[in-house]
Amino acid sequence: MSSGPKHFLDLDLFDTQTLRHILDLGAAFKRGAGNPAPAAGKILAMIFEKPSTRTRVSFESGMKQMGGDVIMMAAGDTQLGRGETIADTARVLGRFVDAIMIRTDDPAKLTEMAAHAGVPVINGLTDSSHPCQVMADVMTFEEHRGSLAGKTVAWIGDGNNVAASWLHAAGHFGCAIRLACPASLMPSATAVAWARARGATVELTSDPAEAVAGAHLVMTDTWVSMGCKDANRHQVLAPYQVNEALMAKADASALFMHCLPAHRGEEVTDAVMDGPQSVVWDEAENRMHVQKGILSWCLA
């Protein structure tokens, strides 16, 4: 990575060694072995242009546990909501705070923020990716099953922002990834190409059974991501529900993950969410631990 602020923008911008280091930092924080106050005296500004429960609270708790503090900014309550540019907002915030987390729609806003803030900028989700989530997912898989190398991951449903970050993870961590999505909701071609160029096996299908056959991790996400205005998705995605019958086709050791919030009875059934293969609560908890790793890396 270039010199200057240590941004956490997207997994495809990192070398694997740095991501490994961040995961190890997160695991150490979880064990209580991390530097106790790497954020002492530091302030994180959090800008939300979309709703959030996990991202907001995990960043806030993580930052406070590391001795730092946060400023929460709902975009509509700031001058961003009245047309001040991202670049000008970044220039000002960078004079007040030590890092900025932004959740927004257009990834160009993220890169504009990073170009002008002069302090680390962290991607808290855009329409194109959700790298903090997928770092937590990788951490969760490793805790339960060890290395992802040589494993097969199945993504079922909408080929969305989380799926794109999982394609990046496959390019880094040596797992094969199969995505079963309707033809109209296939994942980012750029992310697919990036993962393949890194040597990952990426299979695209419209058949959920084909994707989960023998898989070691099955994942899905909401059928209607934040900001999506397509009302016809439920019909198109109905065959992509993760239920017990579909899970039964995966490897016997398969885990189920969902970034949450889940829409029970739509993309996933109660039986799977609450069943023995589900690790969704560990996955949610790990958002905080891995973000402590991300924050301590950014702030170092």
Ligand code: CP
């Ligand atoms: N998974 C996730 O990012 O959840 P929130 O939208 O609640 O932050």
Ligand code: NVA
């Ligand atoms: N794909 C979902 C993830 C929510 C955490 C969305 O963008 O709304």
